Amino acid sequence: MRFDEVSLQTVFIDEPMLGFGHGQSCDHPKDGLYLYGPASPPERADISIGVVGTAAGIALLKKWLGAIQAAIPIPPRGKRDKPHRLHLSDFPGIEEGFGLRVDPDKLTAYAIEDSAVRAAVNVQNHHEAVSRTVDLFLAPITRHVNEEERPIDVWVIVVPEIVFETCRPQMGGRRKGELSTGELAKRQGSRSDLPLLAGILDQSLEAVFDDVPDFHRQVKARLLKTNQPSQLVRETTLAPHEFVNKAGYPIRGTQAAATVAWNLATGLFYKTQGDPPWRIAGMRPGVCYVGLVFKLLPNHPQNHACCAAQMFLSEGDGVVFRGANGPWKTDDREFHLPKDKAKALLSMVLETYKTRFSTYPAELFIHGRTNFSDEEWQAFAEAAPPGTNVVGVRIKSTYGETKLYRDGDYPCLRGTALLLGDRDAYLWTAGYVPRIDTYLGPETPNPLYITTLRSTGEMPALTSVLTDIMGLTKINYNACNFSDAVPVTIRFADKVGEVLVMGSAAGSERQPFKFYI
Secondary structure (H helix, E strand, C coil): CCCCCCCCEEEECCCCCEECHHHCEECCHHHHHHHHCCCCCCCCCECCEEEEEEHHHHHHHHHHHHHCCCCECCCCCCCCCCCCCCCCCCECCHHHHHCCECCHHHCEEEEECHHHHHHHHCECCHHHHHHHHHHHHHHHHHHHHHHCCCCCCEEEEEECHHHHHHCCCCCHHHCCCCCECCCCCCCCCCCCCCHHHCCCCCCHHHHHHHCCCCHHHHHHHHHHHHCCCEEEEEHHHHCHHHCECCCCCECCCCCCHHHHHHHHHHHHHHHHCCCCCCEECCCCCCEEEEEEEEEECCCCCCCCEEEEEEEEECCCCEEEEEEEEECCECCCCCECCCHHHHHHHHHHHHHHHHHHHCCCCCEEEEEECCCCCHHHHHHHHHHCCCCCEEEEEEEEECCCCCCCCCCCCCCCECCEEEECCCCEEEECCCCEECCCCECCCCCCCCCEEEEEEEECCCCCCHHHHHHHHHHHCCCCCCCCCCCCCCCHHHHCHHHHHHHHCCHHHCCCCCEEHHHCC
């Protein structure tokens, strides 16, 4: 028997361009900001920063803010470095690159005693210890919001190493030193199941078990209700060489000072301004991207899950919508919504889009990691108004089962796509990038497996879907990277879900994406 040979089509998706100031475009965020400035001029050039930390941490932040007023060069070339390290860029200064001005001597600063921090992290019950530590750092912010008139554009929380090391899941047993007795038993990890004593015993303290014992996530969750954007930064990130081991080396590896400045300055701009520092250039008008988020609630007796949707626009900005909690996890380890909940969630997205643009989107792409059930898809189709084409796209990570090799010292190019048919493709969003002359990865890159599942109208061309996904890998405003390996609709799904499932986030309304990162 003879089989006809079939050659799979390989295409290359060009690197998406980004939009910056003066109508200019560039493929690299750092170059675009350096040459042209942000896409829209800052609404407030002089930004007001509030800071909470120990006295030493506040001093480190002031010193760092002073340093970024001027240019910060990349480190000298090492013996094994290339002559031209195109993946690194000098930091030009925060006003030169972003148009922002920050006076380190005019911060609104609230210092926390070191002894108070040690006392909080050393409470014997880990959930209680993390909750008390978060209380310690957020109390000044709450007090300022309620009592002071001076508005703060962004709160910077300088995290001591003792907080970072102990206030994370699975770290409760690694705390050093003598632990102090708190209100809860040391080994208690969930609410007491005492239905006969309900209303008799005061179990309000057990609300700490509705949150994961994670300092970062609890801070983000609690601040959702205050509409206060925040930036968390470790003391060792600001001044790595001031924290050394016995041999005199920094206790942790950090990025170069110029790279840290690029990343944190990007975050400060994004969280203090109305528009992001760059946007995707040349994106089709009337397009909206939605990433679905599912996450199990911590310690829930029936394993209920939280559902949410992240909406991202071609301009790059995003909004998070909280859906309903419920038994959304199915027997096959997937999450699916009933028809009424799915319709309500997508309706919120569509109405918000219409409020902003006075019309509904022409195309709405729903990105998820799994298939959509018939019930869900019927709900999405009913929620969509006439003229809006809803397209379901599955984006799955691969783990080595598919590799693509090429001659030379580097792996295949970022943007390479292997088309398996009209609806399926492998897309290498990570790989060698000629623009920076390197591949920023530890091993041969794994592709994303992309499938266009369904549409309520005409199914878009697969290459168009792949081009959109490539663009969505370049709008991570939590850093200033050339690109990510995963589109923002999927990359931050877990991050958003981890915040929304916290008990302290219950009742929070829709919020801009900047409040979650």
